[in-house]
Amino acid sequence: MNQRLLHTPEGVRDIYGKEYARKLSIEQKLHSLIAGYGYEDIQTPTFEYFDVFSREIGTIPSKELYKFFDKEGNTLALRPDFTPSMARCAAKYFMEEKHPIRFVYQGNTFINTSNLQGKLKEVTQMGAELINDSSVEADGEIIALIVESLKAVGLKEFQVSIGMVEYFKGLCQEAGLDEETEMDLRACISGKNFFAAQELLMERNVSDPYREILLKVADLFNSMTSFEDAKRLVNNERSLSAIERLEKLDAVLKLYGVEKYVSYDLGMLSKYNYYTGVIFKAYTYGVGNAIITGGRYNTLLSRFGKDAPAVGFAIVIDDLMEALSRQQGPLPDIHEVKAMYYDADKDGDFARALKEAQMLRSNGQKVALLAKVDGEGKE
Amino acid sequence: MDAKFNDERYLTFALGKGRLANKTLEILEKIGITCEEMKDKSSRKLIFVNEELKMKFFLAKGPDVPTYVELGSADVGVVGYDTVLEENRNVYEVLDLGFGKCRMCVCGPESAKELLRHHERIRVASKYPNIAKDYFYNKKHQTVDIIKLNGSVELGPLVSLSDVIVDIVETGSTLKENGLQVLEEVCPLSARMIVNPVSMQMEKARIRDLVLRIREYLDSEKA
Numbered sequence: 001m002n003q004r005l006l007h008t009p010e011g012v013r014d015i016y017g018k019e020y021a022r023k024l025s026i027e028q029k030l031h032s033l034i035a036g037y038g039y040e041d042i043q044t045p046t047f048e049y050f051d052v053f054s055r056e057i058g059t060i061p062s063k064e065l066y067k068f069f070d071k072e073g074n075t076l077a078l079r080p081d082f083t084p085s086m087a088r089c090a091a092k093y094f095m096e097e098k099h100p101i102r103f104v105y106q107g108n109t110f111i112n113t114s115n116l117q118g119k120l121k122e123v124t125q126m127g128a129e130l131i132n133d134s135s136v137e138a139d140g141e142i143i144a145l146i147v148e149s150l151k152a153v154g155l156k157e158f159q160v161s162i163g164m165v166e167y168f169k170g171l172c173q174e175a176g177l178d179e180e181t182e183m184d185l186r187a188c189i190s191g192k193n194f195f196a197a198q199e200l201l202m203e204r205n206v207s208d209p210y211r212e213i214l215l216k217v218a219d220l221f222n223s224m225t226s227f228e229d230a231k232r233l234v235n236n237e238r239s240l241s242a243i244e245r246l247e248k249l250d251a252v253l254k255l256y257g258v259e260k261y262v263s264y265d266l267g268m269l270s271k272y273n274y275y276t277g278v279i280f281k282a283y284t285y286g287v288g289n290a291i292i293t294g295g296r297y298n299t300l301l302s303r304f305g306k307d308a309p310a311v312g313f314a315i316v317i318d319d320l321m322e323a324l325s326r327q328q329g330p331l332p333d334i335h336e337v338k339a340m341y342y343d344a345d346k347d348g349d350f351a352r353a354l355k356e357a358q359m360l361r362s363n364g365q366k367v368a369l370l371a372k373v374d375g376e377g378k379e
Numbered sequence: 380m381d382a383k384f385n386d387e388r389y390l391t392f393a394l395g396k397g398r399l400a401n402k403t404l405e406i407l408e409k410i411g412i413t414c415e416e417m418k419d420k421s422s423r424k425l426i427f428v429n430e431e432l433k434m435k436f437f438l439a440k441g442p443d444v445p446t447y448v449e450l451g452s453a454d455v456g457v458v459g460y461d462t463v464l465e466e467n468r469n470v471y472e473v474l475d476l477g478f479g480k481c482r483m484c485v486c487g488p489e490s491a492k493e494l495l496r497h498h499e500r501i502r503v504a505s506k507y508p509n510i511a512k513d514y515f516y517n518k519k520h521q522t523v524d525i526i527k528l529n530g531s532v533e534l535g536p537l538v539s540l541s542d543v544i545v546d547i548v549e550t551g552s553t554l555k556e557n558g559l560q561v562l563e564e565v566c567p568l569s570a571r572m573i574v575n576p577v578s579m580q581m582e583k584a585r586i587r588d589l590v591l592r593i594r595e596y597l598d599s600e601k602a
Contacts, residue, residue, distance in 0.1 A: 288451030
């Protein structure tokens with residue numbers, strides 16, 4: 001017996017039985033919720049030209065993509081996430097469209113991460129993108145959808161953190177930081193690495209009022225607890241309008257009634273330049289990383305030739321499943337199949353059983369036909 | 380601005396075994412967090428609990444600490460900066476605890492100095508292949524062959540396994556006794572506190588309180 005035949009490669013796995021039933025039911029709940037907001041289904045290919053996911057566009061380092069060649073020698077890549085494909089589709093099929101476009105998608109994504117770190121290489125994602133709408137109401141809709149999604153699948157304790165890259169960018173501009181310092185500082189702050197940020201600001205001779213202020217942004221444990229405090233620290237249009245945007249967003253979220261799940265974190269910066277406005281992450285107990293990530297990306301579509309704003313999020317279904325099972329214990333049995341037995345030796349018994357089974361099936365019951373074996377079949 | 384729920388949950392600490400853990404516990408004790416269970420040296424328990432503060436502690440091998448923290452099995456970890464760099468996990472680095480100070484250095488015989496000046500291909504032995512690679516490739520732009528060893532790295536140049544080594548230097552006496560010296564410094568090291576990104580959000584109030592108290596204590600020590 002060839003052992004290799006039985007095993008799956010590291011990082012991928014079979015999902016079956018109760019677990020798969022639960023996964024499907026979660027996907028179905030999420031999908032009908034998102035579709036209820038008017039999002040249209042879209043399916044894109046599992047692999048595309050490598051350039052679609054390349055460094056300028058994607059968020060996954062190129063060495064972690066699964067790459068291969070087609071017969072003409074073009075480099076192809078398995079999708080590591082959906083957003084670039086969504087942007088490509090919107091640009092290609094809706095070039096002239098001026099009205100908002102809403103996409104909901106679901107499918108598997110592939111990232112070639114290192115072995116032996118307990119991470120999956122193939123995960124299912126579901127997400128929504130709202131394109132052609134730059135309004136704060138659009139941001140609010142996406143964030144409300146995140147909260148409603150998590151509630152719909154039965155999560156009770158979770159939190160959505162919202163950040164705004166523009167605040168930090170405005171501050172860097174005001175302080176006159178060069179691009180390199182800004183990028184380095186951004187890396188420190190997104191890693192919540194306060195003292196590395198401190199060192200960096202010293203090293204690059206950032207002058208004093210700004211050193212203090214930038215450190216306050218870097219310092220997760222700071223006293224900056226209100227929008228007013230954040231406004232007081234800065235003196236530039238860009239940062240101020242970022243805070244005003246958050247204030248408006250906060251008002252929209254209150255209308256949706258989701259404000260208690262939301263907190264604001266101005267030190268939350270994505271490592272990638274991809275996001276241009278709000279960014280958000282949803283956290284819950286039981287998994288080591290965010291189960292939902294997303295944000296506003298107003299310049300990504302222009303890479304594909306359509307100048308349009310967009311905002312969206314993606315849920316990692318596998319992480320969500322793990323959080324649910326850690327928080328709620330073993331999976332309930334939702335597999336209610338009735339067994340319909342027949343005696344294969346008795347003339348006409350199969351016909352009887354089949355008729356009964358078809359009857360029950362037409363009423364929506366799940367019925368499996370089974371031949372009687374000695375000692376079995378008394379239901 | 381924080382959401383508040385779940386007072387019943389334990390805050391779990393992963394501590395790097397040995398001196399690091401002892402020193403960490405000393406600091407925690409100074410700010411009023413004790414774990415009596417852990418002081419019993421004869422105990423074979425792996426996890427120690429402080430029921431009153433709802434905290435759990437466990438000891439792990441240094442390089443495993445970032446793994447526990449990244450995957451969320453521990454909320455907070457204490458480990459050397461060398462390990463943080465080498466493992467390069469997705470964790471927040473929130474505090475420099477200031478103890479366990481030493482340096483990551485490129486060491487070798489005096490004659491090897493010349494080899495570091497040009498972009499020559501040389502052999503480097505290290506327990507820290509990622510740190511060594513990052514230093515030579517991204518900072519020095521020198522292509523090197525890296526050989527991973529698991530201990531007594533100083534042997535490398537002595538038995539001509541490698542031209543130089545990348546290793547932690549505390550006093551430098553082992554180097555001196557074996558005719559080696561520090562050729563270049565890669566970076567300074569000390570103990571760091573790391574936090575899981577999810578815990579940081581979900582347990583923000585508790586972790587913030589912990590970090591602020593330790594910071595305050597460390598500042599008062601310095602003064």
